[in-house]
Amino acid sequence: MKFLLLPVFIFCTIFLSNCGSNSSTTVHVAFNWNVDSAKFNFAKYVDPMIGTAGHGHTFPGATAPFGMVQLSPDTRVDGSWDGCSGYHYDDDSIYGFSHTHLSGTGCSDYGDVMFVPGKGKIIYDNGVNTKDGYRSHFSHLNEKAEAGYYSVVLDNSNTKVELTASPRVGVHRYTFADEKDNWILLDLTHRDEVLDSKMELVNDHAIQGYRFSKAWANDQRVYFYAEFSENFESAPLVRANADSSSGKIVKWAFKFDGKKQVILKVAISAVSCENAKLNMQTEVADFDFDAVHKKVVQQWNSELGKIEVKSSDEHKLRTFYTALYHCFIAPNLYCDVNGDYRGRDNKIHTDTIHPQYTVFSLWDTYRALHPLFTIIQQKRDQDFINTFVKQAQEGGILPVWELSANETNCMIGYHAIPVIVDAWMKGLTDFDTATAYEAMVSSAMQNTNGLDAYKKYGFIPAEGESESVSKTLEYAYDDWCISLAAKRMKRDDDFEYFSHRAQSWKNLYDPQTGFFRPRLNNSFVQPFDPNEVNFHYTEANAWQYSLAVQQDIPGLIAAHGGDKNFIEFLDQLFSVSSQTSGRDQADITGLIGQYAQGNEPSHHMAYLYNFTTQPWKTQEVVSKICNTMYSDKPDGLCGNEDCGQMSAWYVLSAIGLYQTSPCSNDFQIGSPQFLDVTIHLENGKAFSIHSHNAGGNYCYLDTVICNSVLGDNYNNINFNAIKNGGSLNFKMSIAANKTLPALPCFDFLMNDESSFPLVPLVNFAHDKKISESKVMRTFSGSMIISLDFIPGLKYFTSINNSAFLERTVLFDIDSSATIRAFSQNKKGICSDTIDFSYLKIPGGRSIQLNSKYANQYASSGNEALIDGIRGSDNFRTGDWQGYEGRNLDAIVDLGSVKNISHIAIGCLQDQNAWIFFPSEVTFYSSLDGKTFTEIENNKNTYPQNSQTVLLHEFYTDKNTKARYIKVVAKNSGPCPSWHPGKGNPSWIFADEIIIN
Numbered sequence: 001m002k003f004l005l006l007p008v009f010i011f012c013t014i015f016l017s018n019c020g021s022n023s024s025t026t027v028h029v030a031f032n033w034n035v036d037s038a039k040f041n042f043a044k045y046v047d048p049m050i051g052t053a054g055h056g057h058t059f060p061g062a063t064a065p066f067g068m069v070q071l072s073p074d075t076r077v078d079g080s081w082d083g084c085s086g087y088h089y090d091d092d093s094i095y096g097f098s099h100t101h102l103s104g105t106g107c108s109d110y111g112d113v114m115f116v117p118g119k120g121k122i123i124y125d126n127g128v129n130t131k132d133g134y135r136s137h138f139s140h141l142n143e144k145a146e147a148g149y150y151s152v153v154l155d156n157s158n159t160k161v162e163l164t165a166s167p168r169v170g171v172h173r174y175t176f177a178d179e180k181d182n183w184i185l186l187d188l189t190h191r192d193e194v195l196d197s198k199m200e201l202v203n204d205h206a207i208q209g210y211r212f213s214k215a216w217a218n219d220q221r222v223y224f225y226a227e228f229s230e231n232f233e234s235a236p237l238v239r240a241n242a243d244s245s246s247g248k249i250v251k252w253a254f255k256f257d258g259k260k261q262v263i264l265k266v267a268i269s270a271v272s273c274e275n276a277k278l279n280m281q282t283e284v285a286d287f288d289f290d291a292v293h294k295k296v297v298q299q300w301n302s303e304l305g306k307i308e309v310k311s312s313d314e315h316k317l318r319t320f321y322t323a324l325y326h327c328f329i330a331p332n333l334y335c336d337v338n339g340d341y342r343g344r345d346n347k348i349h350t351d352t353i354h355p356q357y358t359v360f361s362l363w364d365t366y367r368a369l370h371p372l373f374t375i376i377q378q379k380r381d382q383d384f385i386n387t388f389v390k391q392a393q394e395g396g397i398l399p400v401w402e403l404s405a406n407e408t409n410c411m412i413g414y415h416a417i418p419v420i421v422d423a424w425m426k427g428l429t430d431f432d433t434a435t436a437y438e439a440m441v442s443s444a445m446q447n448t449n450g451l452d453a454y455k456k457y458g459f460i461p462a463e464g465e466s467e468s469v470s471k472t473l474e475y476a477y478d479d480w481c482i483s484l485a486a487k488r489m490k491r492d493d494d495f496e497y498f499s500h501r502a503q504s505w506k507n508l509y510d511p512q513t514g515f516f517r518p519r520l521n522n523s524f525v526q527p528f529d530p531n532e533v534n535f536h537y538t539e540a541n542a543w544q545y546s547l548a549v550q551q552d553i554p555g556l557i558a559a560h561g562g563d564k565n566f567i568e569f570l571d572q573l574f575s576v577s578s579q580t581s582g583r584d585q586a587d588i589t590g591l592i593g594q595y596a597q598g599n600e601p602s603h604h605m606a607y608l609y610n611f612t613t614q615p616w617k618t619q620e621v622v623s624k625i626c627n628t629m630y631s632d633k634p635d636g637l638c639g640n641e642d643c644g645q646m647s648a649w650y651v652l653s654a655i656g657l658y659q660t661s662p663c664s665n666d667f668q669i670g671s672p673q674f675l676d677v678t679i680h681l682e683n684g685k686a687f688s689i690h691s692h693n694a695g696g697n698y699c700y701l702d703t704v705i706c707n708s709v710l711g712d713n714y715n716n717i718n719f720n721a722i723k724n725g726g727s728l729n730f731k732m733s734i735a736a737n738k739t740l741p742a743l744p745c746f747d748f749l750m751n752d753e754s755s756f757p758l759v760p761l762v763n764f765a766h767d768k769k770i771s772e773s774k775v776m777r778t779f780s781g782s783m784i785i786s787l788d789f790i791p792g793l794k795y796f797t798s799i800n801n802s803a804f805l806e807r808t809v810l811f812d813i814d815s816s817a818t819i820r821a822f823s824q825n826k827k828g829i830c831s832d833t834i835d836f837s838y839l840k841i842p843g844g845r846s847i848q849l850n851s852k853y854a855n856q857y858a859s860s861g862n863e864a865l866i867d868g869i870r871g872s873d874n875f876r877t878g879d880w881q882g883y884e885g886r887n888l889d890a891i892v893d894l895g896s897v898k899n900i901s902h903i904a905i906g907c908l909q910d911q912n913a914w915i916f917f918p919s920e921v922t923f924y925s926s927l928d929g930k931t932f933t934e935i936e937n938n939k940n941t942y943p944q945n946s947q948t949v950l951l952h953e954f955y956t957d958k959n960t961k962a963r964y965i966k967v968v969a970k971n972s973g974p975c976p977s978w979h980p981g982k983g984n985p986s987w988i989f990a991d992e993i994i995i996n
Contacts, residue, residue: 072098147325300325319650454504590639
């Protein structure tokens with residue numbers, strides 16, 4: 001058999017990093033591999049088109065490893081779901097070529113400083129709404145994408161475009177069809193909302209300016225300096241619609257009559273035009289396009305060569321090395337060559353020791369990308385952490401999802417912490433650990449995003465915060481990471497406190513179903529469907545968060561009732577129907593059963609069989625995912641690339657490793673896909689993985705030899721064994737070796753089980769007159785309440801601030817009450833204290849809904865509009881009832897004829913979520929429930945384009961006598977033309993109908 005054998009020897013070198021190389025700067029020293037690309041061309045296996053189709057959201061353009069510039073074509077001008085990167089493979093026209101792009105995100109931004117070449121009459125309109133625009137048709141047959149290079153022929157002008165890049169400079173080469181009437185247009189209005197922009201002439205071949213814009217980042221600032229290889233026609237240049245050269249609309253055209261080829265260099269900076277110019281002078285001094293291209297390919301080969309794989313299958317090599325390429329696109333450099341950078345305080349700072357970075361998609365990347373970096377990007381990973389610490393000092397908090405010096409506050413948790421602690425535990429401590437520790441504690445002690453309730457109750461109640469289950473679970477994992485750091489710092493009190501918080505997952509675990517469930521008014525939300533996608537979970541349903549306890553896998557197995565039950569649950573996860581219910585969630589893709597490889601909460605699940613007596617099932621599932629969810633086609637990613645996380649999962653899994661619990665120092669063994677893998681480490685050592693018969697149907701481990709010793713631990717290898725160099729040798733089999741033992745669980749450093757008594761849970765609460773056991777929040781007579789009984793616990797309750805009394809699990813109330821409760825175990829250790837309340841409302845009322853609410857926004861069901869409980873300004877918490885694309889039509893029966901002085905209905909508007917106030921609300925009365933008379937009609941007077949969440953009551957104070965009150969709220973119609981959802985159905989959100 002003939003193999004494509006990649007090199008077995010690579011030597012190391014010290015090189016000057018890209019954050020400074022002239023005499024006025026301090027040199028940043030970094031480690032890299034110096035690869036002779038003529039012999040060892042890893043880059044030839046990179047296909048940047050992978051992920052540009054489907055929902056991968058990648059871009060195909062030119063960028064250097066971790067570069068500030070991502071020079072790429074733009075085929076979309078809006079922020080649509082599949083337009084997040086600016087390019088989608090299904091499109092057939094290009095607007096231009098801009099210098100910043102996001103790789104695989106689920107939100108849209110960037111697309112800064114766009115140039116487009118053309119011929120003949122200069123056209124300033126982009127053509128998105130007309131036939132006569134500067135955008136051009138193109139064919140994929142005339143398009144090429146490689147690591148550090150992109151080219152395409154624009155059909156409208158028959159112009160060949162070639163792009164390459166250094167870390168901070170994009171280089172364009174435009175070859176026109178002939179020398180006549182050629183021009184290049186700069187469009188600073190492209191894509192995002194422009195806050196301010198400016199372009200000025202420097203001379204007859206250079207320009208500079210800036211663009212400040214708002215999208216995902218509220219205030220993104222890009223300065224640029226550009227030079228053309230040829231002189232352009234002298235001023236006054238043609239300007240778009242006579243606009244000035246500064247403001248929100250800046251488009252300039254540069255004429256190049258008599259020139260068939262023009263090379264354009266564009267350097268960017270977040271600091272100033274002067275710094276952008278310095279970046280250019282340092283990195284790309286002349287107009288040698290081919291030299292820049294050659295250098296960036298060498299840089300890519302140096303990075304990609306850190307992992308060598310051997311295979312006879314070029315498809316697999318392209319899939320692997322493109323995945324590794326995607327791992328090295330972000331985070332992005334955010335410092336200039338002199339060390340200047342824009343801080344989170346929007347001020348300019350200088351660091352000549354550690355380069356600063358941006359684009360931290362941490363909810364995604366803490367899981368696999370950063371663990372991969374601890375093996376092959378150790379220097380950079382510590383630079384990333386130094387950036388975290390700087391951002392905490394300048395912005396007051398560690399990054400959550402930081403973008404271009406803006407905290408977007410997207411996603412949940414405080415996942416800079418596992419990145420910091422994972423490196424710390426592995427001995428990668430080229431950062432101020434004391435300052436980093438204080439920043440971690442500060443992040444965990446906030447009172448935002450449900451943390452106040454989490455600290456108080458030991459979980460987040462659903463009524464106070466959306467995504468309460470996911471947030472509780474993610475906070476608990478991050479708190480475990482802090483506890484590890486606290487132990488290192490000998491902060492015993494902190495260790496006890498955060499390891500206690502790390503067990504908060506137990507308060508949301510339902511042993512009856514095996515799922516984590518939201519608690520509303522201290523009861524599990526009913527009805528419960530684990531397939532339902534709702535706002536109790538983040539981009540997921542209960543299945544996809546069912547195993548989110550990476551910090552205490554032994555405890556999770558025990559909660560399920562032991563090994564056998566846990567295996568059955570995992571089997572069910574991978575075998576149940578892939579159908580979801582509830583709201584649409586585009587992120588849930590790549591489904592095997594309810595396992596979703598296309599989104600991050602599932603990424604560790606396939607490896608959990610390793611912790612059971614059936615580890616061979618991990619090998620089976622991992623191999624299936626590698627071979628069915630990844631390919632070398634444009635749609636070769638089953639979900640968003642998410643700044644490298646999707647690809648990092650594949651890179652690690654394909655070489656046979658995965659860190660299920662970052663910060664544990666242990667990597668689990670899965671199912672290697674390559675015969676030979678060599679990892680070149682920054683300490684000069686190498687770690688090799690040899691797999692006899694790997695790939696295809698040979699997905700099962702038969703024997704494992706570590707450093708020439710036959711192992712008895714088939715499923716796990718410690719980071720230190722990798723760091724010190726050595727080898728793993730696997731014999732793969734077509735049949736499962738079912739005699740393999742379970743993985744010995746690593747020391748999770750959790751407190752003893754008995755130190756965490758569960759917070760009391762209400763099992764049922766309902767009117768005494770109701771015979772069935774159900775959960776109610778309101779009553780009209782008297783209420784019976786039952787706490788969930790757990791053997792070995794005592795229960796103490798306080799009603800309306802009375803003294804705490806030990807009670808049985810069953811008690812009753814006959815008036816509105818606020819109840820406080822805690823449990824105590826046999827050791828006298830008490831749980832957190834929970835608050836919950838019940839409201840006594842007038843009896844005899846009922847409601848008839850003549851229009852159907854959406855299932856995912858049902859609130860408490862049919863009675864929600866008259867249950868006395870009001871929705872907050874957060875529609876995601878579950879107290880609002882939602883109606884999509886239809887009117888709300890409801891009739892309230894008061895039980896008897898009443899004199900009525902006030903009728904109202906509360907509504908919410910959040911146009912960012914496509915929720916608008918009804919255009920009008922009409923109130924009717926009836927004595928018999930058949931004939932209704934209009935009382936009053938209320939027109940909406942609030943603007944639809946408000947950027948804030950609005951609450952409003954539509955009401956009438958006209959006196960009337962009636963038994964039945966009818967309320968009709970008229971839907972405002974499709975989303976308006978200015979709205980991102982234009983033409984789609986809008987929503988009415990209502991709660992509550994008030995009748996006095």
